[in-house]
Amino acid sequence: MQADIVIVGAGMVGSLLAASLQHLSLNIVVIDQIHATEPNNQAPYEPRVSALTRASQNMLTHVGAWSLVKQKRYAPFSTMQVREQEGHGELLFSAYDVGVSHLGCLVENNLLQWALTECAVQGGVKLIVPDKVVALERLTQQWQVTLASGTVITTPLVVGADGAFSAIRQLVGIGIDTWDYQQQAIVCTVKTQQPHQDCARQVFLGSGPLAFLPLPDEHYCSIVWSIKNEEAARILALSDDDFKAQLSRHFAQELGAVEWCDTRYAFPLIARHAQRYFLEGLALVGDAAHTIHPLAGQGVNLGFLDAAVLAEEIEHSLKRGLALGNMQSLSRYSRRRRPHNALIMHSMTALERAYALKQPALVVARNEAVRQINHHLWLKGFFEKQAMGLVGDLPTMAH
Ligand SMILES: Cc1cc2nc3c(=O)[nH]c(=O)nc-3n(C[C@H](O)[C@H](O)[C@H](O)COP(=O)(O)OP(=O)(O)OC[C@H]3O[C@@H](n4cnc5c(N)ncnc54)[C@H](O)[C@@H]3O)c2cc1C
Numbered sequence: 132m133q134a135d136i137v138i139v140g141a142g143m144v145g146s147l148l149a150a151s152l153q154h155l156s157l158n159i160v161v162i163d164q165i166h167a168t169e170p171n172n173q174a175p176y177e178p179r180v181s182a183l184t185r186a187s188q189n190m191l192t193h194v195g196a197w198s199l200v201k202q203k204r205y206a207p208f209s210t211m212q213v214r215e216q217e218g219h220g221e222l223l224f225s226a227y228d229v230g231v232s233h234l235g236c237l238v239e240n241n242l243l244q245w246a247l248t249e250c251a252v253q254g255g256v257k258l259i260v261p262d263k264v265v266a267l268e269r270l271t272q273q274w275q276v277t278l279a280s281g282t283v284i285t286t287p288l289v290v291g292a293d294g295a296f297s298a299i300r301q302l303v304g305i306g307i308d309t310w311d312y313q314q315q316a317i318v319c320t321v322k323t324q325q326p327h328q329d330c331a332r333q334v335f336l337g338s339g340p341l342a343f344l345p346l347p348d349e350h351y352c353s354i355v356w357s358i359k360n361e362e363a364a365r366i367l368a369l370s371d372d373d374f375k376a377q378l379s380r381h382f383a384q385e386l387g388a389v390e391w392c393d394t395r396y397a398f399p400l401i402a403r404h405a406q407r408y409f410l411e412g413l414a415l416v417g418d419a420a421h422t423i424h425p426l427a428g429q430g431v432n433l434g435f436l437d438a439a440v441l442a443e444e445i446e447h448s449l450k451r452g453l454a455l456g457n458m459q460s461l462s463r464y465s466r467r468r469r470p471h472n473a474l475i476m477h478s479m480t481a482l483e484r485a486y487a488l489k490q491p492a493l494v495v496a497r498n499e500a501v502r503q504i505n506h507h508l509w510l511k512g513f514f515e516k517q518a519m520g521l522v523g524d525l526p527t528m529a530h
Contacts, residue, residue, distance in 0.1 A: 134160040134257075135455055136445075137276050137286045139264050139299050141167065143181070143240065144417030144434035145292030146247035150194035151442035151528065153254025155449065160284060162276075166260040167245040172204055176320045176346055177239040178396045180353045182208075182331060182428035184235050184520025186529040187435045191247070193528035199246035200238055204347040207233035208331045211518060215335040215486060216381070220501030228508070229515045235331070237344050237353065243431075264293070267302040272454075274412055288456035289413045290441070295403060297419035303410055310402040310480060314339060315363035316425055317356045319395045320346070321378060324387025327352055333426070334381055335486040338362050340426045341381055352386070354378065355425055357483075363397055400424055402476055408465040412456035414441055421472045424479040432520055433472050439526035440467050467524055 136152065138145045141163035149161045170177075183191075191197040211234055214221040226234045252258050259278065266277040267289065276284045291299030300307070326349035333342040338359065343352040358366060366374065375389040382389075403422045408415050417434030441464045448460035504510050516522050520529070 132160070132282060132284045134158050134284050134286045136160070136288045136290065137162065137274070137284055138290045138292055139276075140291070140293035140417075140419070141244070141248050141251075141258060141260065142292060142294060142417065143243045143247060143431050144438050145290070146244060146251050147190065147194065147196075147435055148290060148292060148416060148438035148442055149251035149256045150196060150247050150254060151190075151439060152445060153194075153251060153256055155446060156255075157455075159251075159256045160259060160286075161248075161251060161256055162259045162262055162264060162278060164261050164263045167241065167248045169245055170203060170239065170242045175393060176351060176353065177241050178318050178320065178353070178394070179240040180237050180344065180346070181240055181243065181431045182235050182237055182344055184432045184518065185231070185233075186520030186525060187432050188236055189530060190435050190439050190526075190528050191243075194247070195250045195253075196243075196246040199249060200242060203242050203246075204239075205242075206237040206329070206345045206347045208235055208237065208329045208345050209233045210328075210330040212330055212332045212385075213335075214333075216337065220498035220505075222501050222504060222514075224511065224515045224518055226515075229512055229519070231519070233329070234515065234518050235520075237331075237346060240431075264298055264302070267299065269412075272412075287412050287454060288445075291413070291415045291419040292417050292438070293419050295401075295418045295422045297415065299413070300405060300415055300419055303413060305410070305415065306406045307403045308406065309404075312357075312400040312402070312424060312483065313360050314357050314400040315360055315397040316400055317354070317358065317363060317366055317395055317397050319354050320393040321352055321354055321375070321389045322350050322391035323352060323382070323389055324350075325385065326350055327386065330385075332382060332385065336381060340483070340486065341378075342426075342428075343382055343386065344428075355428075357400060357424070357426060360399075367395055367397055402480060404473060404476060408469055409458075409461035411458055411461075414461050414464060416441055420468075421476060423472075423476045424483055426479060426483060429475055429479070433475060436471070436520075436526065436529065437464075437468050439528050440464055443526045443528075471523060
C-alpha cells in the first residue's frame with residue numbers, strides 16, 4: 132500500500148493532526164491498536180479527563196470536532212483558584228477579568244479521541260484499527276512501515292503520535308531525556324457536597340499538588356493528586372471512607388465533604404523529552420515527543436499545538452512545491468515547537484520543586500509573589516492569557 136502520510140497513533144494528538152490535514156486531498160493513513168468508540172452520555176465519567184485551553188478548543192472547532200463534543204458533555208470553567216496549604220496567598224484567575232466567558236474546558240479523553248477520529252474519517256482519512264507498527268525501514272526516498280497484521284505501507288512521511296512509549300521513536304533510535312518525579316498522579320471522579328461553581332481548584336499540599344477539576348454535573352469533579360511513590364501506595368490502599376475524608380479536609384471550605392468517590396487510578400509521573408523531533412521523512416508529536424507533569428494540565432494542549440504547527444508546515448511546503456517529509460519543513464516544525472515545549476516542561480519542574488520546599492522564608496516569598504500577581508492586573512492578565520493558551524507562536528487555527 133502507498134500513502135502520502137502515515138500517522139501512527141489515533142490518540143487525541145494523532146487524530147487532530149489527521150483531521151487538520153484532511154482538506155489537503157492527501158492519501159492519509161492512521162493506525163492504532165484501539166478503536167475509539169462513541170461515548171455514552173449516561174455512562175459514569177471517564178477517569179481520564181483533560182483541561183483544555185481556549186487555544187485547544189479553537190483548534191477542535193476549526194476541524195469540526197467541537198460540534199461533536201458539544202453534543203456530548205463537557206465543562207467550561209470560568210475561574211481558577213490556586214493556593215498552598217500552609218500559606219495565605221491565593222491566586223484567583225477569572226474569565227471575567229479578560230472579558231471572555233470561560234478560561235478553558237474539561238472534557239473526557241475518550242470523547243476527544245472519538246470526536247477527532249470521526250472528523251478525520253469523515254474527511255477521507257483511512258483508519259487502520261486494530262493494528263500496530265512493528266517495523267520501520269528507510270528506503271531511498273520513503274519509509275516502509277510494517278504492521279502486525281502483515282500490511283506493508285510505503286510513505287514519504289511518517290508521524291509518530293504513539294504516546295509516551297512511542298514505538299516509532301524507539302524504532303528509529305531517537306533518544307529521550309527523562310526526569311523521574313518519583314511521584315504518581317492519582318486520578319478519580321468524586322462527588323462533593325457543595326457545587327464546584329465552574330471553578331478549577333488546585334492546592335499545593337505538603338505531599339504535592341491536588342486538583343479538583345469541575346465536571347459537567349456541578350457536584351462532580353475529577354481529581355488529580357500528584358504524590359510521592361511511597362505516599363501514593365498508602366493513599367491507594369485507603370478505604371473509600373478514609374480517602375474521602377482526606378480529600379474533604381483539603382477543600383472543606385469551598386466544596387464541603389466529598390460524599391462519593393469512584394475507582395482510583397495511578398499514573399507514574401516522568402517527564403520525557405525527545406532529543407530531536409524529526410528525521411528525514413519522520414516527525415514526532417504529542418506524548419511521543421514530550422511528557423510533562425500534569426500540575427498545570429498542559430500535556431495534550433502542547434500536543435495539539437505540535438499537531439497544528441506540523442499541519443501548517445506541511446501545507447506551506449506543499450504550496451511551495453516541496454516534497455512531503457522534506458527536512459526544511461520538519462526542521463521548521465521542530466524550531467517552532469521544541470523550545471516552547473522545553474520551556475513549559477522546565478517551568479512545570481521548577482514550579483513543582485518550588486512548592487515542594489517548605490522552609491518558612493520560601494513560604495513567605497511565595498505568598499509575596501502571589502500577592503504581587505493579584506495586585507497587578509496586567510500581571511494577572513498575563514497569567515490568564517497563559518492559562519487560555521493564547522500566547523506565543525500560535526498556529527492560525529488556535530486563534
Ligand atoms: C494524570 C494525568 C492528567 C493529565 N491531565 C491533563 C490535562 O488536564 N490537560 C492536558 O492537556 N493534558 C493532561 N495530561 C496529559 C495528556 O493526557 C497527554 O498529554 C495526552 O494523552 C497525550 O496524547 P497523545 O495522543 O500524544 O498520546 P496517547 O494518548 O498516549 O495516544 C497514543 C495512541 O497511540 C496508540 N499506539 C501506541 N503504540 C502504537 C503502535 N505501535 N502502533 C499503533 N498505535 C499505537 C495508542 O493506542 C494510543 O491511542 C494528563 C496526564 C496525566 C498522566
